[in-house]
Amino acid sequence: GAGVSQTPSNKVTEKGKYVELRCDPISGHTALYWYRQSLGQGPEFLIYFQGTGAADDSGLPNDRFFAVRPEGSVSTLKIQRTERGDSAVYLCASSLNRGLAGVNTDTQYFGPGTRLTVL
């Protein structure tokens, strides 16, 4: 597709349930970021992938959160035993990140987000 897509757009779940959120980055983009955004705040960094590997997962709040990107394209953010405090908009971004001389490849392009509500 032309841009970053995320599914579902909305997810309502009950406390204690497991959820998966999906991100399809722009084709050919090697870098992928996950963020979450609470109302009135800027996005909060969660994890960064370069290719298939999680190069920086320092933003994951605890071990209930996990993300994968097995083929270096689509990524899934997984949240176990959801809590009400996990309610937020989860945003995904991708960038080309090719290190091409004289070319900006670091711009992050964001998807529309998944609004997660934990009841």
Next chain:
Amino acid sequence: KQEVTQIPAALSVPEGENLVLNCSFTDSAIYNLQWFRQDPGKGLTSLLLIQSSQREQTSGRLNASLDKSSGRSTLYIAASQPGDSATYLCAVRQAGGFKTIFGAGTRLFVKA
């Protein structure tokens, strides 16, 4: 620990006015700084990216400057229009890594 602050938190101006949005960061060891706009209920749209070695970037009516040593960036919007109404966010990517830290944003309202 990097902290990013945006001032003002909200701004209302009449159409046609030139305006400046401010972003400050506490750790000058950055790789780049990016400005975004976010419309209500939507994702973020990239406006300008400044690498740490650059001083400014321009796109149309937008101009972003970076003073890394003082930990400041400004986004200048010329001849504002009602369509510019949105939340503007700045984000810094840390040097030597990939973590990107966002400010809380400035909510801009341009009155027709």
